[in-house]
Amino acid sequence: MLRFIILIAAISFSACSVTKSTQSMHPFDGGSVGCGNFIVYKLSGDNQEYVSVVLDVTSIELQKMQAYSVDKAEVVKVKRKKYDGPINASLCNDVMMQKPNELLEEVAIDGIVEVYVDLLEKEKAEKKEPYKVTIVLKKIVFETMTIDYLRLENINVGWLPG
Secondary structure, eight states, X not given: XXXXXXXXXXXXXXXXXXXXXXXXXXXXXXXXXXXXXXXXEEEOTTSSXXXXXXXXXXXXXXXXXXXXXXXXOSSEEEEEEEESSOOGGGTTOSSOOOOOOEEEEXXXXXXEEEEEOOHHHHXXXXXXXXXXXXXXXXXXXXXXXXXXXXXXXXXXXXXXXX
C-alpha cells in the first residue's frame, strides 16, 4: 500500500513539472522606431537588441492588409541583432555616434509578416509623405529564438533621416 501511495505521489509531482508554455519568450518590449521607406525596429527593454522589418515598398502596392511569408517573399526581410551596449541612438540616425559592438545577427528563416496601412496613411505614402503602419510578426523563426507574436503599432515610415 505504501508503494502505491509513493507511486501516485511521484506521478502527481512529475505531472506538475511537465507543463509547457505556449507564450513567446522574447526581449522585445522596448520602444519602436521607423524610418526610410520602409524600415521598422522593435527594441529590447535594455536597448541592446532589436528585431527589424525591411519591406521593399517600391515593388509592391500598399494595401489595407498584406501578409508575407518570410521564407518565400523577397520583398520582406526580418533580422535580429544584439549588441554589447545601447543601440537605440544609432537607429534612423545619419549622424552616427560610436556604435556598440555587434554580438549577434540572425535573419529570420520562417514566419509571417503582416503589414497594415489604413486609407489615409496610404494616400500619404502615395504623395511621398511620411505615413504610419502597423506590423504584426507571427511565428518568426530565427536560429536561436522564435517570436510567436509581436505587434508594432502606428510606426512612422516613409521619411529619411537628416
